[in-house]
Amino acid sequence: MRQVxxxxxxxxxxxxxxxxxxxxxxxxxxxxxxRVLLVDDGSTDxxxxxxxxxxxxNPNLVEYLPKANGGLSDARNYGLQHVDASYVLFIxxxxxxxxxxxxxxxxxxxxxxxxxxxxxxFWQYQDRMAKDVVTGxxxxxxxxxxxRVVAWNKLYRTDxxxxxxxxxxxxxxxxxxxxxxxxxxxxxxxxxxxxDEVCEVHYVQRNDSISYQNTSRLAxxxxxYVRILNFHEEKGWIKTYHDELEYRxxxxxxxNVMLRKIRxxxxxxxxxxxxVKVMEFIDIHFKGWKKNKYIKWDSPQNIYLKTFNKLIxxxxxx
Numbered sequence: 001m002r003q004v005x006x007x008x009x010x011x012x013x014x015x016x017x018x019x020x021x022x023x024x025x026x027x028x029x030x031x032x033x034x035r036v037l038l039v040d041d042g043s044t045d046x047x048x049x050x051x052x053x054x055x056x057x058n059p060n061l062v063e064y065l066p067k068a069n070g071g072l073s074d075a076r077n078y079g080l081q082h083v084d085a086s087y088v089l090f091i092x093x094x095x096x097x098x099x100x101x102x103x104x105x106x107x108x109x110x111x112x113x114x115x116x117x118x119x120x121x122f123w124q125y126q127d128r129m130a131k132d133v134v135t136g137x138x139x140x141x142x143x144x145x146x147x148r149v150v151a152w153n154k155l156y157r158t159d160x161x162x163x164x165x166x167x168x169x170x171x172x173x174x175x176x177x178x179x180x181x182x183x184x185x186x187x188x189x190x191x192x193x194x195x196d197e198v199c200e201v202h203y204v205q206r207n208d209s210i211s212y213q214n215t216s217r218l219a220x221x222x223x224x225y226v227r228i229l230n231f232h233e234e235k236g237w238i239k240t241y242h243d244e245l246e247y248r249x250x251x252x253x254x255x256n257v258m259l260r261k262i263r264x265x266x267x268x269x270x271x272x273x274x275x276v277k278v279m280e281f282i283d284i285h286f287k288g289w290k291k292n293k294y295i296k297w298d299s300p301q302n303i304y305l306k307t308f309n310k311l312i313x314x315x316x317x318x
Contacts, residue, residue: 004034004102004155006089007079009072014046016094016204021054023096025061029103036062039079042069047093073168073175076151080167086112087155094204095124095152101200105155108194115192116184117155118148121201129202136195140187144244145294149180153201160186169227173220181228181245185237218274221257222281225249229285246286247294253278254308255301263316272317279313 006024010017024036036058038051048066055064067078076090087109091097101119108117123130137143151168166183168175187193228245232238257278265271282289289295295302 002033002035002085003106004029004087004089005079005083005085005158006034006036006091006102007039007076007083008036008091008093009039009041009075009079010043010047010051010093011041011069011072011075012043012045012047013093014043014050017047017050020091020093020096021050021062023099024091025054025058026099027102028100029106031061033106034061034102035085037079037082038062038064039075040064040066041071041075042067071171073170073172076175077167077170080161083158086158087117088158088161089155090151091201092152094206096202096204098198098200098202100198104198105196105200108196109155109157110194112157113192114155114194115157115160115187117194117196119153119196119200120198121148121153121203122199124202124204126205131199132203133197133199134195135197137190137193139190140184141241141244143184143187143190143193144181144241145247147180147184149177150203151176151179152203156183169224172223173217174224178224178228181248182231185232185235185241218257218277221253222277225281225285243292243294246289247292250282250286250289250292251301251305253282254305258316268317275313275317 008020008024013020021036021038025031027034036054038055040048040051051064051066055062063082065079065082067075070078079090080088087106089102089105105117105119108114118134120131120133123132132148134146134148137146161183164183164186166179166186169178172178229238232241232245258275262271262274262278265274290306295305
């Protein structure tokens with residue numbers, strides 16, 4: 001039985017795809033122990049030709065799975081239907097990985113005992129790299145508060161993942177957040193998670209990142225958060241993990257969304273409307289967020305959250 005299936009969703013990435021695939025087919029792990037599943041999501045550029053070429057040249061290692069366009073979540077879910085290895089890994093087709101990644105991460109599985117193996121990674125900019133590093137987590141609660149929510153830096157044990165029944169939400173952005181916060185509470189202990197402390201993935205930063213020039217992206221984030229909250233309610237987890245979800249969601253909305261996505265918008269009306277929507281959402285779902293126990297930690301982010309007030313809101317809109 002193969003040890004790892006690597007799912008690579010592909011959509012109009014001919015500029016980046018070869019670098020990604022070269023990094024995957026040249027792993028130190030023996031080629032019979034893993035497979036690369038290229039899920040082409042209806043690309044209209046040269047990506048299908050590249051995928052077919054690698055599949056033809058590496059028939060025992062690379063499998064080409066073309067499909068109609070359905071978005072990133074749909075492509076990942078389609079790939080999952082073809083997985084039969086012990087573990088599954090998602091890699092985005094514009095990123096690339098270290099040559100020893102699969103071998104090192106498999107060593108951390110303790111012969112299949114770990115359900116999740118997470119690796120560190122590089123933020124890969126055009127002119128520099130920055131490391132994103134953790135050494136481990138203390139509990140499931142700690143993982144929900146501090147864990148990197150991206151799907152592509154983790155090995156997932158296939159039988160456990162399929163038993164949990166968690167897939168990616170089709171048609172919505174922020175699918176990784178949904179996948180992480182719905183899946184990880186199924187862990188019985190943080191001992192089921194291992195961390196590969198080597199930076200294994202080069203997370204390539206592109207200029208065409210998500211923009212908030214309209215409300216649709218923000219509406220998707222709201223839908224994802226409501227979906228996660230409802231899922232936890234259905235599973236009976238909401239009281240157990242309410243503080244963790246509240247802290248992560250409010251911190252993201254007031255931090256990343258407000259400061260990095262909304263604040264740079266030049267259209268004051270659009271900016272004001274988005275700020276109002278964020279504050280209304282928080283008021284509906286997390287009215288008592290300032291009493292959250294995690295805000296008491298000393299950190300630059302928490303200082304900002306503690307002091308957040310109407311004056312800061314006005315400054316954001318200017």
